[in-house]
Amino acid sequence: MDVPRTVFTKRNLVWLAVCLSIYFLVFFLRSYGILGNYHEITIAQICINIMLAVSLNLIVGFTGQFSLGHAGFMSIGAYATSLALRSRPDTIGFLIGITIGSVLALVVGVIIGIPTLRLRGDYLGIATLGMAEIIRVVFLNLKITNGAAGLMGTFRAANWTWLYLLTVMAVLAINNFVNSSHGRACISIREDETASEAMGVNTTAYKIIAFAFGAFFAGAAGGLYSSYFYFIKPDLFGFLKSIDMLVIVVLGGLGSITGTIISAILLSLLTTILQDFSSVRMIVYSVILVIIMLFRPQGLMGTVEISHVIDKFARKDKEDANTVS
Amino acid sequence: MLVIEQMDVHYGIIQAIKGISITVNYGEVVSLIGANGAGKTTILRTISGLAKQSGGSITFEGDDITKMAASKRVEAGISHAPEGRRVFPGMSVYENLELGAYLSKDKAKTKKSIEMVFGKFPRLAQREKQMAGTLSGGEQQMLAIGRALMLDPKILLLDEPSMGLAPLLVKEIFNTIKEINSSGTTILLVEQNASQALALADRAYVLETGKIVLSGKGEELLKSDEVRKAYLGG
Ligand SMILES: Nc1ncnc2c1ncn2[C@@H]1O[C@H](COP(=O)(O)OP(=O)(O)OP(=O)(O)O)[C@@H](O)[C@H]1O
Ligand SMILES: [Mg+2]
Numbered sequence: 001m002d003v004p005r006t007v008f009t010k011r012n013l014v015w016l017a018v019c020l021s022i023y024f025l026v027f028f029l030r031s032y033g034i035l036g037n038y039h040e041i042t043i044a045q046i047c048i049n050i051m052l053a054v055s056l057n058l059i060v061g062f063t064g065q066f067s068l069g070h071a072g073f074m075s076i077g078a079y080a081t082s083l084a085l086r087s088r089p090d091t092i093g094f095l096i097g098i099t100i101g102s103v104l105a106l107v108v109g110v111i112i113g114i115p116t117l118r119l120r121g122d123y124l125g126i127a128t129l130g131m132a133e134i135i136r137v138v139f140l141n142l143k144i145t146n147g148a149a150g151l152m153g154t155f156r157a158a159n160w161t162w163l164y165l166l167t168v169m170a171v172l173a174i175n176n177f178v179n180s181s182h183g184r185a186c187i188s189i190r191e192d193e194t195a196s197e198a199m200g201v202n203t204t205a206y207k208i209i210a211f212a213f214g215a216f217f218a219g220a221a222g223g224l225y226s227s228y229f230y231f232i233k234p235d236l237f238g239f240l241k242s243i244d245m246l247v248i249v250v251l252g253g254l255g256s257i258t259g260t261i262i263s264a265i266l267l268s269l270l271t272t273i274l275q276d277f278s279s280v281r282m283i284v285y286s287v288i289l290v291i292i293m294l295f296r297p298q299g300l301m302g303t304v305e306i307s308h309v310i311d312k313f314a315r316k317d318k319e320d321a322n323t324v325s
Numbered sequence: 326m327l328v329i330e331q332m333d334v335h336y337g338i339i340q341a342i343k344g345i346s347i348t349v350n351y352g353e354v355v356s357l358i359g360a361n362g363a364g365k366t367t368i369l370r371t372i373s374g375l376a377k378q379s380g381g382s383i384t385f386e387g388d389d390i391t392k393m394a395a396s397k398r399v400e401a402g403i404s405h406a407p408e409g410r411r412v413f414p415g416m417s418v419y420e421n422l423e424l425g426a427y428l429s430k431d432k433a434k435t436k437k438s439i440e441m442v443f444g445k446f447p448r449l450a451q452r453e454k455q456m457a458g459t460l461s462g463g464e465q466q467m468l469a470i471g472r473a474l475m476l477d478p479k480i481l482l483l484d485e486p487s488m489g490l491a492p493l494l495v496k497e498i499f500n501t502i503k504e505i506n507s508s509g510t511t512i513l514l515v516e517q518n519a520s521q522a523l524a525l526a527d528r529a530y531v532l533e534t535g536k537i538v539l540s541g542k543g544e545e546l547l548k549s550d551e552v553r554k555a556y557l558g559g
Binding site: 181184185187188190191192194195196197198199200201202303 | 373375394395396399400404405406407411412413414415416420423424425427428469472473
């Protein structure tokens, strides 16, 4: 048992080094002006999309609960953060807003999850879709959210540091959850709900936990969004936004965090590149999706993670070494 | 050990189980036989808490478990291998077995239990890393039974373990069930394969559209005319 533990720390250190290098790389590229504001917008989109898609993957990919309402949770975080920043336009206000927004999204996730998660497949999809619509209509009609006109931001609190920090935290939290015994329980629900229940897994509770946990990070992503892009309105969080997130998840592989991250980066870049060709944008985008799904129906990564691949090689090296000696 | 009294189960307005009473004693193999749709699966699902009953009571080792959650029943020692080899297809054989001990926090014990299952089903040991979904039907059935044994249950509920298996494999599975029973696990067995199930059973119940129509010693039922006509083809 001691050997894997040392391997573990070594591995964690490597990951830490990778994370820090990415951070400082972008940081320096920005301070030397190689990455401009225009690039930072793309980077922000990538970070926010990663958070949204990884949290949605927890619900759809790992736990197997079809959700079409993730944009609803995102909007809760976005509005809470925007409102908090209005009364306190500084970093503290941002942190208060994003915390309240995420927790609120989690609470709404629990409240909505309890009745709807009894449904399966398409029915659950429709129910979550309806839920997101209700949230949107509420924001559309509330006075404090300024209806269809939306809210203008007052302070851009989210910068590269916050974007990166929160994204890494979200990915780490979800990755740890998925690899814990709780995560196993969620995956077993996806694999076979009846068998899972027969093994003593409290399937109802775990479905709600996954749903609420996913909602929490969608709320945080919404908070980042509104504080980075200033302007929010209910229309931004409609059905199409949820579909966008689902596309990232399916493309990356249901049940692969690595795949989701890769696909979030690819699709965000693609959207940015295609922005200059707005007339053919949707066609090219759709064609690329169709082509990828034809050749990789299980998504880019299937259920495989980069860490699995590395482990496999590490194990193989070790076995080879053993057979030699 | 397990006493079911006047159990009713409804699916919507349809009553699938109509006031049945079943007793299982320590160390026994009790078989439930009956035609398709008689309600055998429903009875097992109700005992393990996967289905809700609308009337009657279940007592396990003297405790009323009628309203107990499914996970608590697993903890109490009731293990259910559901109908149709419900393995976790995208997980390896090893991971499937690990999930069988999901409620146990004791990792060392889980490892031991997996060794025990591999001892009973050497074929599974060879396929430790294979995805369960790619196992043959017989291997999946072994895995489903093995997984149900992971927490060393007091009573094992088996739903048609011989379904869709070649005769030789059926024999093997029945032998294994016998072994499991002789090492101390009580068994409630649901089967279409009436002759084998009755031969193995200490006692048996015959079910017809939600009611028990006959009960008695396994070998007696095997000889009875009614059973022979209805389930053994004359
Ligand atoms: N989820 C359900 N919803 C509605 N009716 C159900 C449900 N499950 C079972 N039934 C009905 O209850 C009755 C008993 O079904 P059950 O599955 O218990 O039969 P069985 O004896 O196990 O049959 P088989 O030998 O074919 O497996 C059947 O009439 C079936 O149609
Ligand atoms: Mg059945």
